[in-house]
Amino acid sequence: MSVDKNTVAKIAKLARIRVDEAQQEALSGELNQILGWVEQLSELDTTGVEPMTSVVEMTQPLREDVVNDGHYVDRVTKNAPDSAHGFYAVPKVVE
Amino acid sequence: MSNLTHLTIADALSGMDKGEFTARELTEAHVKAVEDTRALNAYIVETPEIALAQADASDKRRASGTAGVMEGIPIAMKDLFCTEGTQTTAASHILEGFVPTYESTVSGNLWNAGAVMLGKSNLDQFAMGSANITSYFGNVINPWQREGSDAQLTPGGSSGGSAATVAARAAMAATGTDTGGSIRQPAAFSGIVGLKPTYGRCSRWGVIAFASSLDQAGPMTRSVRDAAIMLEAMAGYDAKDSTSVNLPVPRYQDALTGDIRGLKVGIPKEYRIDGTPIEIEKAWEQGIEWLRAAGAEPVEISLPHTKYALPTYYIIAPAECSSNLARYDGVRYGQRVEGKSLDDMYENTRAAGFGDEVKRRILIGTYVLSAGYYDAYYNKARQVRTLIANDFKKAYESVDVILTPTAPSPAFGIGEKMDDPIAMYLNDVFTVPASLAGLPGISIPSGLSSEGTPLGLQLLGRAFDEETLLRVAGVMEQAAGFSALPQLIAGGK
């Protein structure tokens, strides 16, 4: 499995990180190096091994259905780079 | 009172209890020490006003007989913990200017216990790194130098600022977080004690996430007793964190009995890795001898999947981080770089806001989770993680603790290993397996390398058995008698 420039471009797009054409080459080298290294896991036979979902041997705790949070527009919008009328504002989305 | 900054927490608490000095005086000494050691770049933000106000409040509480377990102790708060009203950045540009409207559970626990905040300590960006060279706010400098050299060394990472300021006697202690070794490795590089508790022991609520299934907060101190005191303040069940475990928090200091007779100490043969410097091996042998001399029984054990831990970690941690860091999108907080469309804005913001290592890990994580690769990478890594956890389970059937070196080398120079990500990743070879298994580990300084820089030994324990871990660590600390001081230190050496 090898990550070429196109793959770098594709995953960068998925991750919403702009990567210039010039950086793609370098990144593809670095990613290949790392992926080549982690590939050693394939030598292990893991047939029938349960993949770990959580290291805590516990099940999901449940909370009572009560309204005890929210109702503080200022606390959730205080740090917003752009907001108006209590909304967050972003560049217009065309559907 | 000139040596207030050299006290341990335990000594400072007793000094204040006896009225020898006040929290205000102790804090003033540390505020000055923080200023004196600015060359280390250990803080992103210093908060002297908050510290002094907290100290005054602390003195009042002590006077009224309601002192907490960390009453009046000035500490550094890793800038990964959200602190209400104080900028929290994770050492990233993307969160520059972000002022949380809430307080993380662990930092809140510490303030409730009476601790005083000196500032937000520097770290590797989003806790990703082992040398504290990925911070947007600059490298942290290790207060230790090699004998006869003033070359700048790394304090380790990611909790590098925390380690450096504690080692430099500018803070009595600091919080750290450990995902793959980020408390233990910088503790080893900086000659201090660093404890990563069992996953689930300290709440993750309000701690900026790197890899959720691994992240765990813990204390960084100058003594094992101090680590016990601080852990008691930090730990506890938190209903706001689904992975927090509902177990009572013991008085960890009580575990420091000094008696480890009859305990079985596992020595994993797989941790003898080719290319490990002789002096690391020797320090390990020395540690084994100390424990044997104290009446414990060293036992060779096997953790057969050890060599797969690092590659497993470098699939799981990036995968989780790629998703955890998706929320930094320039919409609700932090930096935004405008663009002509929403996607444009996202891409500009994230390209400008994240550093290279963070981007690298997000891209790796995105790749290993993407269609067609999930099974080969991510699911495989989860299976191997099960095997690694099983290795430890089996080992703990026959031993009580495990002793290993903390890191494969002493502190290295800033600039070394920088162009090879994998060489950098190998720093965590001894710390990552226990992280994957969620087990507690502690690094304590065991001596100096041939270069005159600290070396650390790591003890690993059973899940939620921090007490045994601390007990053995206390005995080893006693035997090691580590008292060397770094070169760059508040008030001078």
Next chain:
Amino acid sequence: MSYRIKGNTGDWEVVIGLEVHAQVISNSKLFSGAATAFGAEPNYQVSLVDAAMPGMLPVLNKEVVAQGVRTGLGLRAKINMKSVFERKNYFYADLPQGYQISQFLEPIVGEGVLTLDLDGGETRDVGIERMHLEQDAGKSIHDQHPTQSYIDLNRSGVALMEIVSRPDLRSPEEAGAYLRKLRSILRYLGTCDGNMDEGSMRADVNVSVRKPGEELGTRTETKNVNSIRFVQQSIEFEAKRQIKVIEDGGKIVQETRLFDPSTGTTRSMRSKEEAHDYRYFPDPDLLPLVLDPAWVEEIKKTIPELPDEKKARFIKDFGLSAYDAGILVTDRDRAAFYEAVAEGRDAKLAANWVMGDYFGALNKSGLSLENSPVSAKQLGGLIGLISDDTISGRIAKEVFEAMWESGKDADVIVEEKGLKQITDTSAIEAAIDEIIANNPGQVEGYKGGNERLIGWFVGQTMKATGGKANPGMVNELLKKKLAE
């Protein structure tokens, strides 16, 4: 009779599967303590968790889990005692975490069944593939600013159930019947209010076409259709579009489409599609959800009688037709109302009155059962008067109108207005005698063989008795007298 669309190359069959997103009734959100109520000020019902502030963590709402289990039981489905929440990763302005917490490989509910009520009282079973719990997204508002969209996160994190049918539906009508039945069941269970216009229920519509008996064709998915009528329109449009594409020699592309209610058409959202790769993985902030069997048993005990069982009981106990029973059980309150009316009365007569005059009056006056002027007990009283011949069916209508106006009981109105039926033979005979005497022409005509004139005599007699004469007796006596 199967639904077929005629093409140039012959008849086509339509294959439909529905993925319904139903908002779970709960006070607080799936993973936070913020409120779920509809219509709050922007970002008012948003917690730090819903806004995905750094370091925030989800904690699962117990009631939502119970609602999920209830729904699974109501769909006669397998309850998975262990399920896992995963992250579905994608970027969108109203998705603050950059991922939606959902269930993927291990949903809380597995396979189940839903019975469609079709025309003429027929039924047909449709397979339910699965049901899982997930977070709703926030809302983007595009029309408030020329160059910006505004984001409101009030809905962000509200619990949804995604109920996925098997591709067992074969016509727009069946799709409509499926949605109506599903809505009915969810309302019975109290797990979703089913208000499609408030967005509490939306459907993703999967459509493909094939020649009968052939393999399944490639499907398209039309997203977020928010009324039953629109679902049906989108199916019809999409099926015809696909047939045309195929008959013109083209191929159907598996894609996501958008329904435009103003034109009744669907269009491709391919631009959105290209980069989608959701990178599902188990959410490391959450642990596997393991249900306590005893708790599931407890929940089972709280499941009410559902429409299918109720319908069967109405048919068996009340002798109703499948069609009538089907209509009466659609709504839980209406079914209960009917039962209250029918108690101790003629059940069929009660059904006719409830479905006919009563629901008609409700609709006409825009009222609901709760604020109706006539209670079930009162309507039952009226039906009692009909059954014991106190009044005739025709008079009953007049009485009912008066009840609706005044809210008074039927017997009071009958008494006040003197509407009691005349069952005294001599009184009716007297009236008949007079009519026969005064209308020799009609009598002659009747006797001459024009038997339809009997109707005229009945009308005259009823008129003469102010409509109160027992119609059966009038008929009988007239025939006897005219034969003399």
